Amino acid sequence: MTTISYPPKPSPGDRIAVISPGSGLPGLFPRPFELGLERLRKEFALEPVEYPSTRRMGATPQERADDIHAAFADRDIKAVIASIGGDDQITVLPLLDRELIRANPKPFFGMSDNTNLLMYLRNTGIVGYHGATVMTALGRPVAMDELTAESLRAALFASGEYELKPAGRWGDVNRDWAEPATFDTEPETKPGSGWTWVNPDRVAEGRSWGGCLEILGWLLMADREISHDLPEYDGGVLLLETSEEMPSAAEVFRTLRNMGERGLLQRFSALLMGRAKTWSFEQPNSPEEAARYAAGQREAVLRAMQVYAPNTMIVFDVDFGHTDPQLVIPYGGIVRVDGPARRITVTY
Secondary structure (H helix, E strand, O other): OOOOEOOOOOOOOOEEEEEOOOOOHHHOOHHHHHHHHHHHHHOOOOEEEEOOOOOOOOOOHHHHHHHHHHHHHOOOEEEEEEOOOOOOHHHOHHHOOHHHHHOOOOOEEEOHHHHHHHHHHHHHOEOEEEOOOHHHHHOOOOOOOHHHHHHHHHHHHOOOEEEEOOOOEEEOOOOOOOOHHHHOOOOOOEEOOOOEEEOOOOEEEEEEEEEEHHHHHHHHHHOOOOOOOHHHHOOOEEEEEOOOOOOOHHHHHHHHHHHHHHOOHHHOOEEEEEOOOOOOOOOOOOHHHHHHHHHHHHHHHHHHHHHHOOOOEEEEEEOOOOOEOOOOEEEOOEEEEEOOOOEEEEEO
16 A cells, blocks of 8 residues: 655745646636636745646647656646646556656646546655646636635645635536636626535544546546555545536446445545536536536435445535535545534645
8 A cells, every 4th residue: 555645835936837637728718727827926926837738739648748747857846736627638647657756746736637647646655636727716707716715725835634614605607718708707606505414423534535526437447546455445535526527417326336336435434525517518507407417416426325335424515626616625635524513624
């Protein structure tokens, strides 16, 4: 079993690598990307450093792997953040030099397709950070969400415990990044309803694992980075969330069923289920349709867990993943889920 450690933290004034290991979307949509870079400079006092494929759509897996290597090997770079996700980062993993990265541990921030790199880093012995990509979190129109900014600041610069809080307001309806008017007003939000707890009769604490459910399914199919030594996951905290592609309840159930058949679901002491994204440009749900979609996904998760891990503590609608705000959760780091107190605490 690999020993997992927190990498050294950056300080204000340090340089932070900005890479696109999944997709070069900053080249198609420069406005949210450049806004995110500006906030890294002005609000976090970090100096972003771009790499050759950061804004290049169609960059090869080798070119993206080269950027990852360069970012980790450069001793002047103190942290690494992804511009956005994508859909083929899995092709980059076989090209990575594990010993180079292990010898130069740094905090990495990303989510969605970056589940690939987060899991790779965990298996290399490095705690990563799920959340806060440049375009989605830092490039939010008008201002970052306060919860996102607060958790990102703590994850970047602080060490120790940090209590996650339910969002008072949240949103998942996007606007077109190609339209300048998108950036004139803040995104639409709606009142939060807090978290929903299942089996909250205990305290669970362990190292986190998981990420975007669709990416986990791909990694399982490719038999990449998911350990065959299943006791390695015993007592951990499972993080799951779904993407803007909005998988059906049937697909969510089947993926979890396959994880259960693999023997994975049974290993974890708690499951944090990210708030479901219920709207996309391809499927612009009405509020009623969105509520039905979210309820269907929750039922699918409960059905699978009832079969394979009926006693696991579950917390639904935690604000991480593809909705806004986007809390940062240490990946491979310590997460404490206190059912009786209804509290979630992470260690940054």
